[in-house]
Amino acid sequence: MIDVQQVTKRYGQHTAIDRVTFSVAKGEVLAFLGPNGAGKTTTMRILTCFLPATEGSARIAGYDCQDQPLEVKRRIGYLPETPPVYQELTVDEYLRFVGQLRGLTSNTLTAAINREVERLGLGPVRHRLIGNLSRGYRQRVGLAQALVHDPPVLILDEPTVGLDPKQIIEIRELIRSLAGSHSVILSTHILPEATAVCQRVVIISAGRIVAEDTPDQLSARLRNSEKISVVLKRPPGDVEARFKEIPGVQHVLAGGEGGGFLLESELGHDIREDVGRLAVNSGWGLVELKPVSMTLEDVFLRLTRHEESMGEPGQGSGQTELEPMERAETSS
Numbered sequence: 001m002i003d004v005q006q007v008t009k010r011y012g013q014h015t016a017i018d019r020v021t022f023s024v025a026k027g028e029v030l031a032f033l034g035p036n037g038a039g040k041t042t043t044m045r046i047l048t049c050f051l052p053a054t055e056g057s058a059r060i061a062g063y064d065c066q067d068q069p070l071e072v073k074r075r076i077g078y079l080p081e082t083p084p085v086y087q088e089l090t091v092d093e094y095l096r097f098v099g100q101l102r103g104l105t106s107n108t109l110t111a112a113i114n115r116e117v118e119r120l121g122l123g124p125v126r127h128r129l130i131g132n133l134s135r136g137y138r139q140r141v142g143l144a145q146a147l148v149h150d151p152p153v154l155i156l157d158e159p160t161v162g163l164d165p166k167q168i169i170e171i172r173e174l175i176r177s178l179a180g181s182h183s184v185i186l187s188t189h190i191l192p193e194a195t196a197v198c199q200r201v202v203i204i205s206a207g208r209i210v211a212e213d214t215p216d217q218l219s220a221r222l223r224n225s226e227k228i229s230v231v232l233k234r235p236p237g238d239v240e241a242r243f244k245e246i247p248g249v250q251h252v253l254a255g256g257e258g259g260g261f262l263l264e265s266e267l268g269h270d271i272r273e274d275v276g277r278l279a280v281n282s283g284w285g286l287v288e289l290k291p292v293s294m295t296l297e298d299v300f301l302r303l304t305r306h307e308e309s310m311g312e313p314g315q316g317s318g319q320t321e322l323e324p325m326e327r328a329e330t331s332s
């Protein structure tokens with residue numbers, strides 16, 4: 001239903017997204033997960049025909065976002081980060097206005113408005129001015145305008161930002177209820193939101209897709225490698241290379257201050273004895289050696305943390321961040 005192939009967007013010299021490729025099946029809810037500035041809004045804007053891609057192709061229901069924007073727009077509902085509502089209209093008036101823009105007429109229009117008012121629990125406020133509504137209600141009105149023409153595809157950009165916990169739960173439930181009947185892309189920087197609401201997660205970092213899977217599979221991959229934490233008082237300069245010589249060690253990460261290292265090995269390959277022996281025999285001052293478990297959150301942070309330290313996508317260190325997931329893939 002949504003097909004994005006090798007899409008790149010450059011703003012002048014700055015590459016905002018770099019060869020982004022993913023697809024969303026009919027009735028599927030996909031999370032587009034990434035930290036601020038990763039390129040989520042840029043991708044949403046290309047899909048909704050607000051921006052042309054510099055390279056690559058984006059298609060919705062078979063129509064090209066660049067060449068057939070009217071056909072695409074007929075088939076999508078879009079909720080941008082800030083809901084596009086008119087404060088001086090009532091909810092009813094606004095939905096009527098949007099419905100008419102979407103080409104709905106008389107009976108169909110009234111039925112569509114009633115359907116969305118019911119679906120979004122807007123009954124108590126339908127005759128109130130939007131400007132006087134709480135942020136949660138305004139967000140629901142934003143969703144109602146995206147749904148009023150009953151599009152097969154919904155594109156939601158950070159739909160729960162700024163809402164209170166109760167409102168967040170309500171909006172998430174609503175999005176979940178759209179699965180099956182609608183194809184949805186939900187852009188978010190909140191990992192639990194992605195895993196709670198979506199059937200599949202695409203993780204974007206510095207304009208590149210760094211992982212794509214179901215929430216369960218992403219977690220399962222974590223269990224496919226073993227990790228130990230090692231702390232040394234006197235690590236030598238070539239400690240990482242020395243650790244890598246141990247059979248089964250796949251990856252060594254320097255863990256910040258205090259001589260800490262994270263070693264990853266194949267599932268079922270217990271490297272603790274070899275690591276301990278090497279550290280003790282070499283006089284490195286072994287003070288800690290323990291297994292660690294990583295959560296999905298840890299992996300997300302590792303996949304995306306270079307965001308702060310690197311700018312342009314495609315310039316080097318992003319590859320290092322990719323390795324843990326790629327390695328997990330080969331061992332699963």
Ligand SMILES: Nc1ncnc2c1ncn2[C@@H]1O[C@H](COP(=O)(O)OP(=O)(O)OP(=O)(O)O)[C@@H](O)[C@H]1O
Pocket residue numbers: 011014015016034035036037038039040041042043189
């Ligand atoms: N019009 C623009 N001109 C120049 N650079 C831009 C423009 N819009 C976005 N960018 C840059 O492109 C990159 C991606 O921005 P984008 O808004 O798509 O990220 P995002 O993942 O949606 O982040 P956020 O959640 O903060 O909105 C950022 O580095 C941003 O500064």
